[in-house]
Amino acid sequence: MSAAPDLTLWGVGTSRTIRPHWAMHELGLAYTTKPIGPRTGETKTAEYTKLNPRQKVPLLQDGDFAIGESAAIVAYLSRMYSTKERSLIPEAPRDYAAWLEWCFFVVAELDSTSLYVMRRHRADALGPIYGIAPEVVAQAGEYFRQQLRHVEVALGDGRQFLMGDKFTSADILLTTCLDWAILYGVGICDNAKPYLERIQARDAYQLAKKANVPLAPITPVPAPAKA
Numbered sequence: 106m107s108a109a110p111d112l113t114l115w116g117v118g119t120s121r122t123i124r125p126h127w128a129m130h131e132l133g134l135a136y137t138t139k140p141i142g143p144r145t146g147e148t149k150t151a152e153y154t155k156l157n158p159r160q161k162v163p164l165l166q167d168g169d170f171a172i173g174e175s176a177a178i179v180a181y182l183s184r185m186y187s188t189k190e191r192s193l194i195p196e197a198p199r200d201y202a203a204w205l206e207w208c209f210f211v212v213a214e215l216d217s218t219s220l221y222v223m224r225r226h227r228a229d230a231l232g233p234i235y236g237i238a239p240e241v242v243a244q245a246g247e248y249f250r251q252q253l254r255h256v257e258v259a260l261g262d263g264r265q266f267l268m269g270d271k272f273t274s275a276d277i278l279l280t281t282c283l284d285w286a287i288l289y290g291v292g293i294c295d296n297a298k299p300y301l302e303r304i305q306a307r308d309a310y311q312l313a314k315k316a317n318v319p320l321a322p323i324t325p326v327p328a329p330a331k332a
């Protein structure tokens with residue numbers, strides 16, 4: 106019998122950190138949480154920088170292996186720890202390719218190009234560091250709504266999940282962006298509303314939300330003064 110995996114997940118409190126917590130719960134994996142938060146200085150310690158030179162959360166340690174980037178961690182967990190009973194990844198090559206397409210679409214178009222741009226330039230988020238820019242925020246929100254039309258069309262055929270009738274980790278990525286968009290007042294498309302309700306009712310989602318709560322409110326450390 107193989108030994109149980111030795112999994113440690115670093116990071117709580119963000120739309121990115123909840124993703125691997127959720128994948129862990131979907132797969133029924135036991136793991137240790139290191140509840141460090143963003144912009145607290147905890148990602149900059151010597152111990153953490155050695156593990157993750159990018160100084161970002163989340164980060165997963167699986168024994169002597171470490172991997173960052175939330176979508177990559179979720180993909181790794183899906184590939185390594187899916188079983189017949191609990192699977193987050195399609196096996197057939199073309200289904201796998203379609204799954205990858207959704208994962209990249211969500212991360213590139215919905216997260217990085219839209220919501221994260223809003224985060225960087227909102228006055229109540231990272232704007233004081235990267236520049237407060239209401240026009241950029243509005244445009245990024247509009248781009249999010251445009252891109253979400255692809256989700257609207259896909260879900261329009263009555264499918265339960267992005268890949269059809271099976272929940273996969275592409276749904277984890279999409280749901281975290283839908284939650285994020287609602288938080289930012291962007292609004293989501295019609296077909297995503299019942300989809301989101303269905304997914305938010307999952308036990309693993311509820312458990313991940315709890316696991317992603319910081320031990321104490323995140324108090325950002327001031328950004329270093331610009332030279």
Ligand SMILES: N[C@@H](CCC(=O)N[C@@H](CS)C(=O)NCC(=O)O)C(=O)O
Binds near residue numbers: 144148161163173
């Ligand atoms: N693309 C990365 C983004 C990770 C990221 O930007 N994490 C932020 C928090 S959401 C962070 O750790 N920033 C460094 C810090 O705040 O100390 C991912 O999806 O994992």
